[in-house]
Amino acid sequence: MSEIKFDYLLNNTVKIYQPEGLYHASTDAVWLAAAIHKIRQNDKILDVGSGTGAVSLCLAARFKDKDLQITGVDIQKDLVEAANLSAKANEFDNVSFEEVDILCYKYRPCSFNHVISNPPYADADMPSPNISKATAHNFESQGLQKWIDFCIKALKPQGHFYMINRAEALDSIIAFLHGRLGGIEVFSLFSKPGDNKAKRVIVRAQKDVNTPLIIHAPIYVHKEDCTHSDMAEKVLRQGGALE
DSSP states (O other): OOOEEEEEETTTTEEEEEETTSOOOOHHHHHHHHTOOOOOTTOEEEEETOTTSHHHHHHHHHTGGGOOEEEEEESOHHHHHHHHHHHHHTTOTTEEEEEOOTTTOOOOSSOEEEEEEOOOOBSSSOOOSSHHHHHHHBOTTOOHHHHHHHHHHHEEEEEEEEEEEEGGGHHHHHHHHTTTEEEEEEEEEESSTTOSSOSEEEEEEEETOOOOOEEOOOEESBOTTSSBOHHHIIIIITOOOOO
């Protein structure tokens, strides 16, 4: 495995190992973890495209009392190894990561209560010369529709789906969910007040429900003076929920 650096999440309460020179987790993972809701005891969670495990680690820390079973899958071996080291360092015995190509992954459908994903963000961007970062940020053979298909198939009846992506991908995400999941909620992340375009969207939906789509009020990551907003402090440092 590549040399690894030691970082922290959630105000230095969660340790995370990240291989030097490869893809590193961003705050997107923490925002996505904050969107998870309606967690019940012993729920099973699948983290698709888990990278260095940031989303799963944040969830394990946030819901320590729920005895969750969290599984992360990623195609990059070095990232999977680093994520498993992080789970061990945090003594999260209920968190594990597997090296998986989702196009070839053989699993039992309808197995998870919650499926979360921070997928590659674009299939049209100029690929990074860094192979790990290019894999993490560009689809190549794995399109967004196939990615979402995989997530939906893994969900149990009444299961919950969560995804963070670039704002411009929202129309495609909703199109791929249409008629398959309901109760769709959209959270838009803006850099600061006055910005006229969202940077990221978080989409939350549920299987076997048919309630109308909800678009929540904008969420600002920074104040006008570029310090973190109150919501960002709550989510990124305190591990709070997006609500």
